[in-house]
Amino acid sequence: xxxxxxxxxxxxxxxxxxxxxxxxxxxxxxxxxxxxxxxxxxxxxxxxxxxxxxxxxxxxxxxxxxxxxxxxxxxxxxxxxxxxxxxxxxxxxxxxxxxxxxxxxxxxxxxxxxxxxxxxxxxxxxxxxxxxxxxxxxxxxxxxxxxxxxxxxxxxxxxxxxxxxxxxxxxxxxxxxxxxxxxxxxxxxxxxxxxxxxxxxxxxxxxxxxxxxxxxxxxxxxxxxx
Numbered sequence: 001x002x003x004x005x006x007x008x009x010x011x012x013x014x015x016x017x018x019x020x021x022x023x024x025x026x027x028x029x030x031x032x033x034x035x036x037x038x039x040x041x042x043x044x045x046x047x048x049x050x051x052x053x054x055x056x057x058x059x060x061x062x063x064x065x066x067x068x069x070x071x072x073x074x075x076x077x078x079x080x081x082x083x084x085x086x087x088x089x090x091x092x093x094x095x096x097x098x099x100x101x102x103x104x105x106x107x108x109x110x111x112x113x114x115x116x117x118x119x120x121x122x123x124x125x126x127x128x129x130x131x132x133x134x135x136x137x138x139x140x141x142x143x144x145x146x147x148x149x150x151x152x153x154x155x156x157x158x159x160x161x162x163x164x165x166x167x168x169x170x171x172x173x174x175x176x177x178x179x180x181x182x183x184x185x186x187x188x189x190x191x192x193x194x195x196x197x198x199x200x201x202x203x204x205x206x207x208x209x210x211x212x213x214x215x216x217x218x219x220x221x222x223x224x225x226x
Contacts, residue, residue, distance in 0.1 A: 012088045019097060020083055026101045027076045033108035034065050034072070037115075064115030067194065068107050071171070075104065075134060081162050082142055085153045093144055093152060100137035106130050121182045124190050128175035128182075135171035142168060156220045161212035170201045 038061050041054040079100075086093075110130040114123035145153050146163040153163075174197045178190050 015089050016083070016086055019089065019094065023079060023083075023097065023101060024076075026105055027072060027079075030104050030107055031069060031072055034068055034111060037108060037112040038062065038065060060118040061112070061115040063191065064111045064118075067191075068111040071131060071134075072104060072107060075138065078138060078168065079141075082145060085145060085157045085160065085163065087154050088152055090150060090152060092150075093141070096137065096141050096144055100134065100141060103130060103134040103137055107134070118191070119187050121187055121190075124187060125179050125182055128179045132172040132175040132179075135168050135175075138168035139165045139172075159216060159220075161209050161216055164209070164212055166208055167205050170198065170205065174198065174201070 038058065041058070043050050043054065107130055110123075110127040114127040117123045142163045142165055144150060146158045148155065148158050157163075174194055177197075178193045181193065182190055
C-alpha cells in the first residue's frame with residue numbers, strides 16, 4: 001500500500017467511524033427517551049393502596065417500554081453486525097442510514113402513544129407502521145451493502161449470511177400482519193402478536209442462517225470474516 005492508498009484508507013476509516021458514532025448516539029438517545037416517557041405519578045395523599053393502583057395503571061407503559069427497548073436493541077446489534085463489513089461509504093448509504101435513524105428516533109413517541117391508549121386500535125397501527133418502516137430501512141441498508149457493484153464491502157463479504165435480508169424481514173412481516181389483524185382482533189390481543197410470532201420466526205431464521213453460513217464457508221473457505 002503506497003502513501004496515497006494509505007491516506008485514502010485512513011480517510012475512509014475515519015468517515016465510517018463518524019457514521020457509527022453518530023448512529024450509536026441516536027440509538028442511545030432513543031432508548032433513554034423511552035424511559036423518560038414513564039412519569040412517576042403524583043399523589044396528593046399517598047397510601048399503599050393508592051400507589052398500587054397507579055402502578056397498575058402504568059403496566060401498559062412498562063410493556064411498551066420493554067417491547068420497544070428490545071426492538072431498538074435488536075436493531076442496534078443488527079446495525080453493528082452489518083457495518084463491520086463496510087470498507088467505504090457512498091452518499092446513498094449515508095442517506096439510507098439517516099432515514100433508518102429517523103425511524104428509530106420516532107419510536108419513543110409511537111411507543112408512548114400506543115402505551116397511553118392501549119385499548120385503542122389507531123395508536124397500535126401507528127406504532128406498527130413505525131416498526132415495519134424500521135425493518136424496511138434495515139433491508140434497504142443490507143441490500144445496498146450486499147450489492148457488489150457499489151464496492152462498499154470487500155469481496156466476498158458482500159455474500160455473507162449476515163447481509164441476508166431474511167432476518168430484518170421479520171419485523172415488517174409481523175407488524176404489517178398486526179395492522180391487518182387490528183380490524184378483527186381486540187387491541188390487547190394485538191400486543192401479544194410479537195411475543196408469539198418473533199420466537200417462531202427467530203427459530204426458523206436461525207436454521208436458515210446456519211445453512212447459509214455453511215454454504216458461504218464451503219464456497220469461500222473458513223478464512224473469510226465470520
